Amino acid sequence: MSRALPRDREALVVANKHLTWAELRDSAIILTKTHRTLSRRRVGLRFRPALSSFALLFALEALEADVVLLDGRLADEEAKELAQTFRLAALLSPTVDSDPAVVGGDAFPDEAPSSGSASVTILTSGTTGKPKAAHHTWESLSRPARRLQNSLAPRWMQTYRPNLYAGLQVLLQCFVNYGTLYVPQEGCGPSEVASFMATHRVQYISATPSYWRWLLLFADSATLNSASPLQITLGGEVVDQSILNSLKTRFPKARIVHIYATTELGRCFSVSDVLEGFPSKFLDVPSPDGVEMRIRDSELLVRSANAMLGYDPFSSQTGFSGDWISTGDMVSVRGDRVVFTGRKSDIINVGGNKVHPVEVERVLRSVPGVLDVRVFGKHSSVAGQLVACEIVSDKIRSDDELREDVRRACQVSLSSFQRPRFIGIVDQIELSSAQKIVRNRSH
Amino acid sequence: MTPNESTVISILQEIVRSKGLPAPNLTPDTLLDARLGLESLDFAELVVRMEEHTGKDPFASEAPQQIHTISDLAALYEATQ
Numbered sequence: 077m078s079r080a081l082p083r084d085r086e087a088l089v090v091a092n093k094h095l096t097w098a099e100l101r102d103s104a105i106i107l108t109k110t111h112r113t114l115s116r117r118r119v120g121l122r123f124r125p126a127l128s129s130f131a132l133l134f135a136l137e138a139l140e141a142d143v144v145l146l147d148g149r150l151a152d153e154e155a156k157e158l159a160q161t162f163r164l165a166a167l168l169s170p171t172v173d174s175d176p177a178v179v180g181g182d183a184f185p186d187e188a189p190s191s192g193s194a195s196v197t198i199l200t201s202g203t204t205g206k207p208k209a210a211h212h213t214w215e216s217l218s219r220p221a222r223r224l225q226n227s228l229a230p231r232w233m234q235t236y237r238p239n240l241y242a243g244l245q246v247l248l249q250c251f252v253n254y255g256t257l258y259v260p261q262e263g264c265g266p267s268e269v270a271s272f273m274a275t276h277r278v279q280y281i282s283a284t285p286s287y288w289r290w291l292l293l294f295a296d297s298a299t300l301n302s303a304s305p306l307q308i309t310l311g312g313e314v315v316d317q318s319i320l321n322s323l324k325t326r327f328p329k330a331r332i333v334h335i336y337a338t339t340e341l342g343r344c345f346s347v348s349d350v351l352e353g354f355p356s357k358f359l360d361v362p363s364p365d366g367v368e369m370r371i372r373d374s375e376l377l378v379r380s381a382n383a384m385l386g387y388d389p390f391s392s393q394t395g396f397s398g399d400w401i402s403t404g405d406m407v408s409v410r411g412d413r414v415v416f417t418g419r420k421s422d423i424i425n426v427g428g429n430k431v432h433p434v435e436v437e438r439v440l441r442s443v444p445g446v447l448d449v450r451v452f453g454k455h456s457s458v459a460g461q462l463v464a465c466e467i468v469s470d471k472i473r474s475d476d477e478l479r480e481d482v483r484r485a486c487q488v489s490l491s492s493f494q495r496p497r498f499i500g501i502v503d504q505i506e507l508s509s510a511q512k513i514v515r516n517r518s519h
Numbered sequence: 520m521t522p523n524e525s526t527v528i529s530i531l532q533e534i535v536r537s538k539g540l541p542a543p544n545l546t547p548d549t550l551l552d553a554r555l556g557l558e559s560l561d562f563a564e565l566v567v568r569m570e571e572h573t574g575k576d577p578f579a580s581e582a583p584q585q586i587h588t589i590s591d592l593a594a595l596y597e598a599t600q
Contacts, residue, residue: 462567480537
């Protein structure tokens with residue numbers, strides 16, 4: 077950070093607690109001293125939504141520690157198990173109501189040697205079994221952050237968990253410009269989030285399409301309309317035309333940006349023409365960022381300069397060559413556009429026929445009365461899997477009538493094996509901890 | 520009619536109705552075949568729904584037995600697991 081620190085400007089607003097840039101720096105300095113014995117050692121950080129979590133992150137960077145980021149909601153037992161699996165020297169646990177310069181923790185006896193390069197390990201949510209652990213450096217994480225030309229302080233709202241790649245990107249993008257990061261109270265409802273956005277006149281908000289759908293559906297309209305962000309970013313899941321259109325309608329003045337990134341590959345590209353997918357010309361030439369993309373067997377492959385260094389040596393995953401990586405994202409070329417059709421692992425296999433949940437969801441979303449939907453596979457001993465869905469209804473039609481409407485639409489637009497045979501009506505679509513639709517059988 | 524035969528019949532009627540076909544007249548002796556307008560996935564759906572009702576899936580571990588009528592199918596659910 078080469079520009080002068082704006083001492084009195086808010087750096088962080090976490091629920092109703094504030095910290096200026098001077099206070100954040102001072103807290104980080106105190107924590108650096110308190111935890112100086114952790115310099116260049118492997119340290120876990122349970123990233124709870126506390127001011128001290130952020131100060132500690134800076135302290136650990138200054139100490140050149142190998143930081144392993146853990147979800148702040150993990151139970152003590154689980155966190156300790158991970159500390160042992162990852163052979164940490166210490167596990168630090170910020171608490172929400174305490175002094176931003178005070179963080180306690182536990183030491184562990186079986187620490188592994190440091191990487192020698194002040195790494196940051198991100199545990200990905202993963203869909204089954206053990207999480208994967210991606211090894212980044214501060215350099216690889218900060219590469220995509222853009223410095224603003226002017227000296228205006230950007231006001232960002234954080235919707236992602238800060239221990240995940242997207243959350244770190246928001247943090248770094250905000251802080252590299254000495255902006256202010258606004259973090260809403262954990263677990264608060266959509267109207268409270270909208271209220272928080274409007275009260276703090278948040279300018280930049282990044283969230284998954286599912287989070288945006290949740291906000292648009294359930295937040296108080298008037299409050300949401302009074303928030304006028306400059307820029308809305310979406311990523312982490314398939315961004316379809318329907319959510320882009322909804323956001324454009326609701327926030328006509330905002331710039332809408334779709335960012336495609338993965339924990340392993342980092343940020344790959346961004347598109348701001350409010351059209352789903354990306355221009356097929358992105359496939360031909362490496363981007364100025366050093367990201368190359370191609371398609372093989374309908375799957376997107378990427379080679380990225382923003383990529384992680386590899387998997388953490390103590391994670392269950394191995395083998396990352398930094399070369400072309402299969403993203404697990406399926407795509408389809410339509411003219412001069414490449415469109416995402418969903419995750420390979422979400423594909424439902426109905427008696428040997430492949431079904432992409434995202435494509436079925438497109439059809440279901442077009443049915444009047446369907447506010448939101450989740451399509452997933454249901455186990456069948458006879459067919460392997462059958463297509464099932466959950467729908468949020470606007471309650472204008474009765475549940476049975478809506479099911480009939482949905483069946484009729486599917487009859488017209490989908491092949492027999494694609495049609496959902498189980499239609500549940502729910503109050504809300506369940507999302508994972510990374511705010512993504514859960515489609516796997518094992519949810 | 521056994522309770523399982525009755526359950527199979529009501530589920531089948533639902534499935535046929537939801538395909539936009541007229542509700543068929545079903546008895547335990549009705550043959551489970553194409554004349555009912557059923558295809559293999561409809562049968563798969565029937566089995567999943569029967570499992571939801573009875574907690575049993577006779578097709579889980581073994582290849583499907585010879586089933587001709589509704590009664591034959593219902594009988595699979597009589598056997599204790």
